[in-house]
Amino acid sequence: MTVTSGSGSGSVAEAVSATIGRYRGNPHYVLQMLREIQEACDWISPEAVDLLQSELNLPRTKIEGVAGFYSFLYSRPRGRYRVLFSDNITDRMLGSIELFDYMCEQLWVERGKTSEDGLVSVDSTSCTGMCDQGPALLVNSYAITHMTRARVDEICELIRSKTPLADWPRKYFHVDDQILRKDILLASELAPGDALVAGLGRGADALLAEIKASNLRGRGGAGFGTGLKWEACRNAQGKARYVVCNADEGEPGTFKDRVLLASYADAVFEGMTLCALATGAQRGMLYLRGEYRYLLDQINAVLARRRQGKLLGDGILGRPGFDFDIEVHLGAGAYICGEESALIESLEGKRGTPRNRPPFPVTHGYLDQPTVVNNVETFAAACLIAKRGGAWYSAIGTPASAGTKILSVSGDCARPGLYEYPFGVSVSEVLEACGAADAQAVQVSGPSGICVSQPEFGRRIAFEDLPTAGAFMIFNRSRDMFEVARNFVHFFAHESCGFCTPCRVGTSLLKKLMDKLNNGHGSLYDLAEIEKLNHLLQSMSHCGLGHSACNPVLDTIAKFRPAYEKRLQHTEFEPAFDLDRALRKARQMTGRDDAGAHFTTVPGEQK
Numbered sequence: 001m002t003v004t005s006g007s008g009s010g011s012v013a014e015a016v017s018a019t020i021g022r023y024r025g026n027p028h029y030v031l032q033m034l035r036e037i038q039e040a041c042d043w044i045s046p047e048a049v050d051l052l053q054s055e056l057n058l059p060r061t062k063i064e065g066v067a068g069f070y071s072f073l074y075s076r077p078r079g080r081y082r083v084l085f086s087d088n089i090t091d092r093m094l095g096s097i098e099l100f101d102y103m104c105e106q107l108w109v110e111r112g113k114t115s116e117d118g119l120v121s122v123d124s125t126s127c128t129g130m131c132d133q134g135p136a137l138l139v140n141s142y143a144i145t146h147m148t149r150a151r152v153d154e155i156c157e158l159i160r161s162k163t164p165l166a167d168w169p170r171k172y173f174h175v176d177d178q179i180l181r182k183d184i185l186l187a188s189e190l191a192p193g194d195a196l197v198a199g200l201g202r203g204a205d206a207l208l209a210e211i212k213a214s215n216l217r218g219r220g221g222a223g224f225g226t227g228l229k230w231e232a233c234r235n236a237q238g239k240a241r242y243v244v245c246n247a248d249e250g251e252p253g254t255f256k257d258r259v260l261l262a263s264y265a266d267a268v269f270e271g272m273t274l275c276a277l278a279t280g281a282q283r284g285m286l287y288l289r290g291e292y293r294y295l296l297d298q299i300n301a302v303l304a305r306r307r308q309g310k311l312l313g314d315g316i317l318g319r320p321g322f323d324f325d326i327e328v329h330l331g332a333g334a335y336i337c338g339e340e341s342a343l344i345e346s347l348e349g350k351r352g353t354p355r356n357r358p359p360f361p362v363t364h365g366y367l368d369q370p371t372v373v374n375n376v377e378t379f380a381a382a383c384l385i386a387k388r389g390g391a392w393y394s395a396i397g398t399p400a401s402a403g404t405k406i407l408s409v410s411g412d413c414a415r416p417g418l419y420e421y422p423f424g425v426s427v428s429e430v431l432e433a434c435g436a437a438d439a440q441a442v443q444v445s446g447p448s449g450i451c452v453s454q455p456e457f458g459r460r461i462a463f464e465d466l467p468t469a470g471a472f473m474i475f476n477r478s479r480d481m482f483e484v485a486r487n488f489v490h491f492f493a494h495e496s497c498g499f500c501t502p503c504r505v506g507t508s509l510l511k512k513l514m515d516k517l518n519n520g521h522g523s524l525y526d527l528a529e530i531e532k533l534n535h536l537l538q539s540m541s542h543c544g545l546g547h548s549a550c551n552p553v554l555d556t557i558a559k560f561r562p563a564y565e566k567r568l569q570h571t572e573f574e575p576a577f578d579l580d581r582a583l584r585k586a587r588q589m590t591g592r593d594d595a596g597a598h599f600t601t602v603p604g605e606q607k
């Protein structure tokens with residue numbers, strides 16, 4: 001892996017001109033340009049925006065709007081070293097908060113702020129997809145896992161001595177695969193080109209028929225039939241067709257796409273190429289989440305190798321007219337860009353705001369043309385079907401859920417990592433395999449999924465029972481399920497794109513209600529408010545993020561009610577603002593803490 005230093009000393013004009021040259025001045029690459037400018041100059045200065053605006057002939061507001069949307073892009077100086085601690089619940093369970101505070105102390109910097117000398121900022125970010133090896137953080141977008149106090153000390157020293165990131169010890173940037181159970185996909189020994197030769201042998205029509213016969217359903221969560229999607233794209237009117245691989249993998253607790261791209265990238269690209277064969281597309285794009293920046297060079301090297309081997313480019317495998325190539329776009333810290341229409345907006349260089357649907361991407365996708373968007377795992381699975389046929393594939397799993405599913409297992413277990421199982425595996429089988437003896441709950445499919453409690457451990461991973469994009473987060477009996485739900489609610493409030501009012505306001509109100517309960521001011525009234533918010537979010541939100549934002553709270557209220565009840569200090573409504581608590585600082589300053597200095601007594605608080 002090559003780590004870009006981000007010296008901050010790069011000339012803005014040079015950085016802007018280089019990136020514009022790389023993308024031939026195409027405004028659809030604005031996001032990529034902004035990202036590259038930041039890598040060279042550490043932030044996106046007004047000067048950089050001026051230059052981009054005049055060179056690309058774009059309104060300034062458009063460029064600023066894009067820069068302002070993505071959380072990894074900075075329109076104000078943020079330090080030469082930008083540290084972001086992963087804030088998933090699994091990182092917290094491994095001690096990330098203490099390490100975060102410890103690093104701030106060591107570097108004399110406030111949480112979320114930039115140090116006075118402009119050297120470093122330390123903040124948190126949503127789950128970085130390293131849940132099997134946390135606590136994790138990003139430094140200038142590069143992941144460092146297995147954080148400990150000793151590692152914090154070493155990193156602080158490197159920062160203080162201004163050591164360029166490129167000179168930091170390589171071992172810091174090593175990310176493990178941790179594959180612990182292989183089945184047909186992860187154990188497959190297909191060589192690059194094998195599936196493509198098989199697909200070409202069958203021909204486009206027969207290949208499509210096999211994909212349909214396999215009953216392969218999308219692995220990104222919604223489970224739409226892959227064959228139907230490919231067919232709809234092929235039959236749609238358009239000047240061009242596109243194949244998009246969704247590697248945004250932002251759902252907290254999911255990291256299987258990271259491993260597929262690290263060690264099975266050929267299969268993913270081959271699946272995309274099969275899709276191009278079936279649909280007639282000539283251009284493919286892989287949207288890689290910004291947190292996986294460390295994979296970019298390695299993935300591009302795989303693409304280059306495939307071009308050399310005639311597995312990409314013009315006349316693939318000597319077939320005149322079979323022209324297809326793939327490019328990688330890097331995201332910049334926005335969970336919503338995993339939603340397929342937001343992802344397409346982002347690919348077009350815009351803010352990642354979900355589109356109205358219908359029309360769907362299969363008819364009106366990238367540049368309004370027919371586009372297939374599939375998850376990383378879906379494309380990899382298509383290779384097996386091209387080689388071994390739809391009937392073979394559909395016989396694995398359950399009747400409604402064909403094939404296997406890769407689970408990203410994390411949390412309270414002895415062996416976190418990837419487990420591939422045929423659909424139909426029960427929660428308890430997975431728990432046994434990963435060494436989770438004392439589990440009280442499993443969050444299946446991340447915060448937007450389902451919280452499964454111990455009496456339900458006989459339930460099965462399958463579209464007809466527990467559908468999942470892959471996350472399998474385990475919580476043992478020592479964990480407070482209220483805190484788990486509160487972390488998820490904070491995630492949704494942070495990641496709401498703000499486009500529609502019910503979600504923008506609703507997720508923020510939900511977060512406030514959960515914080516209010518946490519601070520000991522909750523009442524039954526607040527639980528009723530949560531129910532009302534759920535109704536609002538479910539019925540009025542524009543996209544899936546808003547629809548599912550209340551799921552973790554409702555699930556945990558239903559299954560772990562005592563965790564909420566112990567926080568209900570009042571039966572009547574209680575305001576969230578606590579005057580006595582607010583006056584605590586004043587008491588400290590005056591050195592007065594007698595009974596008369598208190599407005600009231602806060603339950604559980606020492607006078």
Ligand SMILES: Cc1cc2nc3c(=O)[nH]c(=O)nc-3n(C[C@H](O)[C@H](O)[C@H](O)COP(=O)(O)O)c2cc1C
Nearest residue numbers: 218219220246248249250338339340374375378544
């Ligand atoms: C808020 C939100 C986030 C999503 N994130 C992802 C993601 O990270 N990866 C993914 O493949 N699908 C994600 N999806 C689902 C995609 O919109 C889309 O259904 C999927 O990429 C289609 O691929 P598939 O048919 O292979 O599953 C997300 C959906 C929503 C509503």
Ligand code: SF4
Nearest residue numbers: 498499500503543546
């Ligand atoms: S539901 Fe939320 S994330 Fe989706 S468009 Fe509305 S504000 Fe954005």
